[in-house]
Amino acid sequence: MARSGRKMTMALRSAVVVLALGSVVSCGPIYRNHGYVPMEQDLAQVQIGDNRDTVVERIGRPAATGLVSDRAWFYVQSRFRTFGILRREIDREVVAVSFDAQNRVSNVERFGLEQGRVVPLSRRVTTSGVDGSSFLRQLFGSVGRLRAEDVVD
Secondary structure: OHHHHHHHHHHHHHHHHHHHHHHHHHOOOEEEEEEOOOOHHHHOOOOOOOEHHHHHHHHOOOOEEOOOOOOEEEEEEEEEEEEOOEEEEEEEEEEEEEEOOOOEEEEEEEEEEEOOEEEEEEEEEOOOOOOOHHHHHHHHHOOOOOOHHHHOO
16 A cells, blocks of 8 residues: 555656646747748849839738838838747838839838837938838837737637
8 A cells, every 4th residue: 555655656746747847848938920021132132223023023022011102012020929928029120112103113221120219220222211101110119019919819
């Protein structure tokens, strides 16, 4: 009887150790990327003056277009960190390709975040910025905000 009690105790200890290790391992953060931003070498192939078809061939279709007009294409990528039930966006990058009235590339800009502020990372521009910059502000404005649908799938 004492022998079966020891076996039971050892089995219980083993189960507790396995559960403890499993819970520690499962509490590690999970990182996920959403969206698409062209790599720098692919983006370098897009030249000022290229038409829309050339842009599609070189870097693909955009995730979003301008809100008021179709004069800008936006490629957006976000990185999320999930720890337990908490999900938080930790990084967002946007590439904006603007077109002139003849549907030719006029601006190519890359934006990122630095200390919670939108900053241009690179620019090849012929004018003083992307039309519809309020759209960029909206894209970056939600960084770090937690919504119910982010937590519950």
